[in-house]
Amino acid sequence: MIEGAVTQLSVCDLRSCARWQAYFSFGLTPSPTTLRNWWSIKLSAETGKPRNSGWLASSSFRWPPHIAARVITALAQFTEGKPSPGAVANGSPGQNGSMMCRSIDELDGAVADCRACARLVAWREEAARVKRAAYRDETYWGRAVPSLGPADARLLVVGLAPAAHGGNRTGRMFTGDRSGDVLFAAMYRAGLASQPDSTRRGDGLRLFGTRITAPVHCAPPDNKPTPDERDRCRHWLITELGLLAPSLRTIVVLGGWGWQALFPALAESGWTVPRPRPKFGHGVRCSLAPALPGRAELTIFGCYHVSQQNTFTGRLTPAMLEGVLVEAKSTAGLR
Numbered sequence: 276m277i278e279g280a281v282t283q284l285s286v287c288d289l290r291s292c293a294r295w296q297a298y299f300s301f302g303l304t305p306s307p308t309t310l311r312n313w314w315s316i317k318l319s320a321e322t323g324k325p326r327n328s329g330w331l332a333s334s335s336f337r338w339p340p341h342i343a344a345r346v347i348t349a350l351a352q353f354t355e356g357k358p359s360p361g362a363v364a365n366g367s368p369g370q371n372g373s374m375m376c377r378s379i380d381e382l383d384g385a386v387a388d389c390r391a392c393a394r395l396v397a398w399r400e401e402a403a404r405v406k407r408a409a410y411r412d413e414t415y416w417g418r419a420v421p422s423l424g425p426a427d428a429r430l431l432v433v434g435l436a437p438a439a440h441g442g443n444r445t446g447r448m449f450t451g452d453r454s455g456d457v458l459f460a461a462m463y464r465a466g467l468a469s470q471p472d473s474t475r476r477g478d479g480l481r482l483f484g485t486r487i488t489a490p491v492h493c494a495p496p497d498n499k500p501t502p503d504e505r506d507r508c509r510h511w512l513i514t515e516l517g518l519l520a521p522s523l524r525t526i527v528v529l530g531g532w533g534w535q536a537l538f539p540a541l542a543e544s545g546w547t548v549p550r551p552r553p554k555f556g557h558g559v560r561c562s563l564a565p566a567l568p569g570r571a572e573l574t575i576f577g578c579y580h581v582s583q584q585n586t587f588t589g590r591l592t593p594a595m596l597e598g599v600l601v602e603a604k605s606t607a608g609l610r
């Protein structure tokens with residue numbers, strides 16, 4: 276499984292040239308994806324190895340995901356939340372900032388401050404400045420939108436990204452748009468929410484054993500994040516999955532885009548993703564075995580997205596959505 280192992284791994288922020296370094300003796304090296312996503316180390320296009328350092332010269336980079344996840348966890352503990360100087364200089368607490376989050380509250384606060392994607396930051400702020408006529412008297416949130424729900428959730432709902440005049444306006448996932456109207460009404464009927472509507476932060480809404488997140492936390496133009504933006508935002512989802520791991524039992528994924536985005540994050544968070552990867556479909560259900568201690572078997576449910584395109588055309592009816600939520604709730608052991 277592990278090839279070309281090294282006995283001592285030196286990890287440094289190469290953009291700032293080794294302001295701090297960590298040495299580990301796992302006999303392991305991180306995968307190229309881990310290095311890229313978490314440490315912004317530049318890899319050579321020819322060899323796939325770090326361009327500007329010889330210290331991993333004997334690495335093969337062929338790691339199974341659960342080993343990569345173990346290293347991520349160890350790195351996070353070792354660095355004790357010290358930010359990467361390079362990340363701070365770029366105005367992006369995201370890449371390494373997520374590793375500082377030791378609780379869901381910290382994570383939600385850090386997400387809201389993220390400015391890692393220039394295009395999305397410009398778009399969310401432009402939407403907040405120009406506004407839709409119906410909301411011209413409101414102050415838009417205009418920032419990355421944190422996830423919603425308790426830190427010990429057993430059920431996680433994964434969407435796509437906030438809407439420019441929904442979550443980007445209200446500062447809460449799925450709150451203030453038609454998609455949210457459908458979702459929260461179904462969650463209420465399924466016994467997962469305290470009220471059938473969600474209009475603004477502070478409206479009294481509570482979720483029961485359930486959390487709502489998205490692979491991308493900023494509103495994208497045309498509701499379409501680029502693959503780069505999806506990958507840049509993935510570390511927030513990985514961190515969230517890690518923090519929820521002790522209680523998490525089921526995930527409902529709204530739409531094929533979220534389905535595609537979720538599985539790499541699950542692999543990096545300590546679950547075994549089957550190969551070939553399960554295909555998305557409404558009502559599809561699959562189980563993932565834990566690959567790390569502290570995780571339990573996870574059941575993933577596919578559900579059409581609650582977009583107006585799906586709900587207006589009847590592709591997704593309220594009964595279909597409620598049916599998936601009720602099944603997921605029962606599988607999660609929620610009453």
Ligand code: SF4
Pocket residue numbers: 369386389390391392395396419491492493504507508511
């Ligand atoms: S999409 Fe994610 S990574 Fe990009 S700015 Fe928003 S929160 Fe940060």
